[in-house]
Amino acid sequence: MLNLQLFYFLFLFSLLTFCTANFSVPHVSVNTERLIEDLKILGQFSDGDYPGITRLLYSKEDKAARRYLVALFEKSGLSVSWDPVGNIFARWEGSDPRAPAVASGSHFDTLLNAGLYDGTLGVLGALEAVRSLKEVGFEPKRSIDIIAFTSEEVSRFGIGCLGSRYLVGSLSIEELVKLKDSDGVDFESARKSCGYTERLEDSKISEDFYSAFVELHIEQYHILEDEGIPIGLVTDIAAPALYTIEWKGPGGHAGSVPSNERQDPFLAASEFALSLEQLVLRDPKNSRATIGRVEVYPGSAGAIPRSARLSLDIRDINEESRTRVKDLSLEKAAAIARKRKVTMETSHNYSYPPARMDQRIIQVMEDSCRAYNFRYLKLVSRPFHDSLFMATKFPTGMIFIPCNGGKSHVPDEYASPDDISHGVEVLAETLARLSYQ
Amino acid sequence: MLNLQLFYFLFLFSLLTFCTANFSVPHVSVNTERLIEDLKILGQFSDGDYPGITRLLYSKEDKAARRYLVALFEKSGLSVSWDPVGNIFARWEGSDPRAPAVASGSHFDTLLNAGLYDGTLGVLGALEAVRSLKEVGFEPKRSIDIIAFTSEEVSRFGIGCLGSRYLVGSLSIEELVKLKDSDGVDFESARKSCGYTERLEDSKISEDFYSAFVELHIEQYHILEDEGIPIGLVTDIAAPALYTIEWKGPGGHAGSVPSNERQDPFLAASEFALSLEQLVLRDPKNSRATIGRVEVYPGSAGAIPRSARLSLDIRDINEESRTRVKDLSLEKAAAIARKRKVTMETSHNYSYPPARMDQRIIQVMEDSCRAYNFRYLKLVSRPFHDSLFMATKFPTGMIFIPCNGGKSHVPDEYASPDDISHGVEVLAETLARLSYQ
Structure with missing residues (x-):
């Protein structure tokens, strides 16, 4: 009886395997x-x-x-x-x-x-x-x-x-x-x-x-x-992550304010972009960081910018290393803001595993x-x-x-x-x- | 006769001076x-x-x-x-x-x-x-x-x-x-x-x-x-002068292209902005240079920029020194373009004495x-x-x-x-x- 059951089971299993494989x-x-x-x-x-x-x-x-x-x-x-x-x-x-x-x-x-x-x-x-x-x-x-x-x-x-x-x-x-x-x-x-x-x-x-x-x-x-x-x-x-960083300063007239008295948020953004590039170049195969959207306000040739806003896209197959790039770059962004006497705000659009x-x-x-x-x-x-x-x-x-x-x-x-x-x-x-x- | 004429002239002159002065x-x-x-x-x-x-x-x-x-x-x-x-x-x-x-x-x-x-x-x-x-x-x-x-x-x-x-x-x-x-x-x-x-x-x-x-x-x-x-x-x-500089690169996907293979025109623009700052800081009382308008294209967080365009406003009471800042900065912009393998175009909006x-x-x-x-x-x-x-x-x-x-x-x-x-x-x-x- 047991043998018959076993035979029957083996027959069905073989049939299934055959059907799937073929x-x-x-x-x-x-x-x-x-x-x-x-x-x-x-x-x-x-x-x-x-x-x-x-x-x-x-x-x-x-x-x-x-x-x-x-x-x-x-x-x-x-x-x-x-x-x-x-x-x-x-x-x-x-x-x-x-x-x-x-x-x-x-x-x-x-x-x-x-x-x-x-x-x-x-x-x-x-x-x-x-x-x-x-x-x-x-x-x-x-x-x-x-x-x-x-x-x-x-x-x-x-x-x-x-x-x-x-x-x-x-x-x-x-x-x-x-x-x-x-x-x-x-x-x-x-x-x-x-x-x-x-x-x-x-x-x-x-x-x-x-x-x-x-x-x-x-x-x-x-x-x-x-x-x-x-x-x-x-x-x-x-894993992708997206942040927005904005620096703000007092602006001013392009002709008036001497270079050494300016608090230009676009220069802060520029300094950040270059430091971010250096940061990801340490591990170019895995780390990806991109500034794709840049908005400078008010955007007049005759006015020192009052704000510069960037999108910061960071990706890595390793979530920890993505977080490390994020932490280091946001720290740098804040240090640049302090040095240049502009304010900084960040917002976190998303990060997914x-x-x-x-x-x-x-x-x-x-x-x-x-x-x-x-x-x-x-x-x-x-x-x-x-x-x-x-x-x-x-x-x-x-x-x-x-x-x-x-x-x-x-x-x-x-x-x-x-x-x-x-x-x-x-x-x-x-x-x-x-x-x- | 001569004396009378002289007297008459002096009288009229004094009257005029008196009227104007008072x-x-x-x-x-x-x-x-x-x-x-x-x-x-x-x-x-x-x-x-x-x-x-x-x-x-x-x-x-x-x-x-x-x-x-x-x-x-x-x-x-x-x-x-x-x-x-x-x-x-x-x-x-x-x-x-x-x-x-x-x-x-x-x-x-x-x-x-x-x-x-x-x-x-x-x-x-x-x-x-x-x-x-x-x-x-x-x-x-x-x-x-x-x-x-x-x-x-x-x-x-x-x-x-x-x-x-x-x-x-x-x-x-x-x-x-x-x-x-x-x-x-x-x-x-x-x-x-x-x-x-x-x-x-x-x-x-x-x-x-x-x-x-x-x-x-x-x-x-x-x-x-x-x-x-x-x-x-x-x-x-x-004397004011205004130029427009645009760098262009191939763009690409923010997740795909490794950091060391990018030709990012916004990074060229950032490097230019910081070098311009250094240049005018040599003579902060007289030289003024401002990047007020910044346009990055296509402006998507997920895309490496394909172009970055800046306005460059330069002013100086001395026309020669204004020209010197212009020449040096445009040379630098071109050098950055070569180094970063992006193309560069400049246009001259105006310059007035x-x-x-x-x-x-x-x-x-x-x-x-x-x-x-x-x-x-x-x-x-x-x-x-x-x-x-x-x-x-x-x-x-x-x-x-x-x-x-x-x-x-x-x-x-x-x-x-x-x-x-x-x-x-x-x-x-x-x-x-x-x-x-």
């Missing part, structure tokens, strides 16, 4: 031309000169882009829904619609005068993966969702990953409604003006809503390009690369992504493809049709496999 | 309250939070201020006219209306978030001088013009003394029509939208149109305040101070004024009064009612005397 998805045939055409059309919804793309959250360009995406999703037979902040979901229903779904996606907003691929490739690439899977007759078991995330970039409201943070519950409604853009427009007005009028409270998503999330993205650096490897599989996402990608998903992505005979490299993502937050709630993975010269956030950001095609193939294979896991 | 103007009684009330009302025409004043050329606030000034001038019985750029002239006709007139005035535009007195005191102070001379029954021989100059500040079109330069012919129509503001609006559209539709060619003023020009202004520094002296008489105006005030007018101003028993100090103006250009065509003088802490171009710019009153008394006496010279 699960096979027909190779897809990615329509790269169609995908690049879609990317270029999406790039037209821009407040700037193409190919420099500027599409800020809830702007009229963003609104038009949303209409375009919804139309594309519906054309592919996906059912579209959205949440109160405008995260857009396009579902390909599986044969087991009640099982936690598999999701893939990215964002479609941009920084100012940025490129065509950052974020958008992950949205339209997921759509192309779905289209090409449909075209080879694949039928998913778990449903597959494409998510077009609201505002991953910090451009309008000063915080990154707004949509994904809202989705996983790491951004409270209190924090959201306090946000204002640089023109003083508050988040609620902006959201509603874009047609999202549902109550922010009316969106709850459980931990088992998705069984997996996979994001396709350009690498935004040139490791893959240098190595000649088409696919990067992300193991970790470095690093994220670790899911081992099971990495394994599936490796298998998918092998299925297509693609070389791949495991690497760390130093830019952050919606995956940083999706990983706090769902098993998450990221697929990188090379981009020209590693450039991103610039108008000449570029990924080749071949690299795009390979990325979508690996994504399609990964989603298909995950749909049956 | 020319006396009744002391005026300045209505300081009325003047300060006018200044405060003018301050309401502002695109900003009072007392911070922002009134840019041809803006709707400027248009409203113009209507207010014209109404005030007409209420005082002056006949008002204007030229194609909107310099406003209010004439008190003298008993010899065909003789070259005496003029007084200043500007009424502001930098961003600036003060109540800079410029406006010279316009409304001249009006108060005229009103108080009328009230004591004085009747001018030469006509007295009040000039409210269009745009002395660089705020909108990037050049200073636009109105006075146009008036004296030091700004060509070709240069004028090429001007664009930071929103790309060209000068001609802006001028016409403010109601000035006459052809720019239709304004010619001869060298003998004015026999004298006198400008009342706050000192914009604290020499008079430190010395406790109510009146400053300007001997020279320091210094101006010398008219000795005869200084003498009349000294006599006027003595008539009121005011102590006075002769000094150099390091800020520039419309007088810098009026002096190129007409005998010119400037009267300074103290301002609190020497502050100007800031919301808490302040001149006391007593100091204002003394300034207007000296101006009234000076205009009255010049009207008979």
Whole structure:
């Protein structure tokens, strides 16, 4: 009796192992031309000169882009829904619609005068993966969702990953409604003006809503390009932190006040920028510190500045070393303020822990690369992504493809049709496999 | 016969000398309250939070201020006219209306978030001088013009003394029509939208149109305040020069590019700012160099800057030493660009020679101070004024009064009612005397 039970158990186990190990998805045939055409059309919804793309959250360009995406999703037979902040979901229903779904996606907003691929490739690439899977007759078991995330970039409201943070519950409604853009427009007005009028409270998503999330993205650096490897599989996402520092002085007339009597906050900011550079140069491989936004007030050629305000972006895969750079640089900023007799204020915009990608998903992505005979490299993502937050709630993975010269956030950001095609193939294979896991 | 002729000549000469030496103007009684009330009302025409004043050329606030000034001038019985750029002239006709007139005035535009007195005191102070001379029954021989100059500040079109330069012919129509503001609006559209539709060619003023020009202004520094002296008489105006420097680099993602691979134009700008400070600190009494406008592009916290543009304002009473500071600093800017592998472009906005005030007018101003028993100090103006250009065509003088802490171009710019009153008394006496010279 016992032997029969054991035999029966071993038989079932073998069958399961066999099925999993030999699960096979027909190779897809990615329509790269169609995908690049879609990317270029999406790039037209821009407040700037193409190919420099500027599409800020809830702007009229963003609104038009949303209409375009919804139309594309519906054309592919996906059912579209959205949440109160405008995260857009396009579902390909599986044969087991009640099982936690598999999701893939990215964002479609941009920084100012940025490129065509950052974020958008992950949205339209997921759509192309779905289209090409449909075209080879694949039928998913778990449903597959494409998510077009609201505002991953910090451009309008000063915080990154707004949509994904809202989705996983790491951004409270209190924090959201306090946000204002640089023109003083508050988040609620902006959201509603874009047609999202549902109550922010009316969106709850459980931990088992998705069984997996996979994001396709350009690498935004040139490791893959240098190595000649088409696919990067992300193991970790470095931890970002953002601070704002402002120095203030009495100002005065540019002609009147002698050089040695000035308390010029812009000179304090300049001295800080150079000392920060020295600080991160001690560990150039890991520490990244960037002053990207600089505002000098009143900004008249004939007036000594009365204030200089900087953004301070610090990233490190090691949270402790990021904190060390932050502490040392803020100490230095204060010392400069004392020396130059200007006041200083700092504010802490955000700091998030690093994220670790899911081992099971990495394994599936490796298998998918092998299925297509693609070389791949495991690497760390130093830019952050919606995956940083999706990983706090769902098993998450990221697929990188090379981009020209590693450039991103610039108008000449570029990924080749071949690299795009390979990325979508690996994504399609990964989603298909995950749909049956 | 010869003796009789000599006697006759000597008699006439003595009579003339006697008349000139003993020319006396009744002391005026300045209505300081009325003047300060006018200044405060003018301050309401502002695109900003009072007392911070922002009134840019041809803006709707400027248009409203113009209507207010014209109404005030007409209420005082002056006949008002204007030229194609909107310099406003209010004439008190003298008993010899065909003789070259005496003029007084200043500007009424502001930098961003600036003060109540800079410029406006010279316009409304001249009006108060005229009103108080009328009230004591004085009747001018030469006509007295009040000039409210269009745009002395660089705020909108990037050049200073636009109105006075146009008036004296030091700004060509070709240069004028090429001007664009930071929103790309060209000068001609802006001028016409403010109601000035006459052809720019239709304004010619001869060298003998004015026999004298006198400008009342706050000192914009604290020499008079430190010395406790109510009146400053300007001997020279320091020569201003303005340049724009822009560094450009490839940008990149704040998370991706390692510190030692960056070509960050803002770091180049910072290094330049500190080296410029060191350069002018060698001669802090005379050299003044100011970086007042700083624009960093694209200005996103998550993007390494792709460009950093600075305004470089240099002033010196000595033109050669100003040129030396310019040459050394631009050389340094280029060296920094080479070292940091960023490109650099410079443009030359303007540079003007210094101006010398008219000795005869200084003498009349000294006599006027003595008539009121005011102590006075002769000094150099390091800020520039419309007088810098009026002096190129007409005998010119400037009267300074103290301002609190020497502050100007800031919301808490302040001149006391007593100091204002003394300034207007000296101006009234000076205009009255010049009207008979």
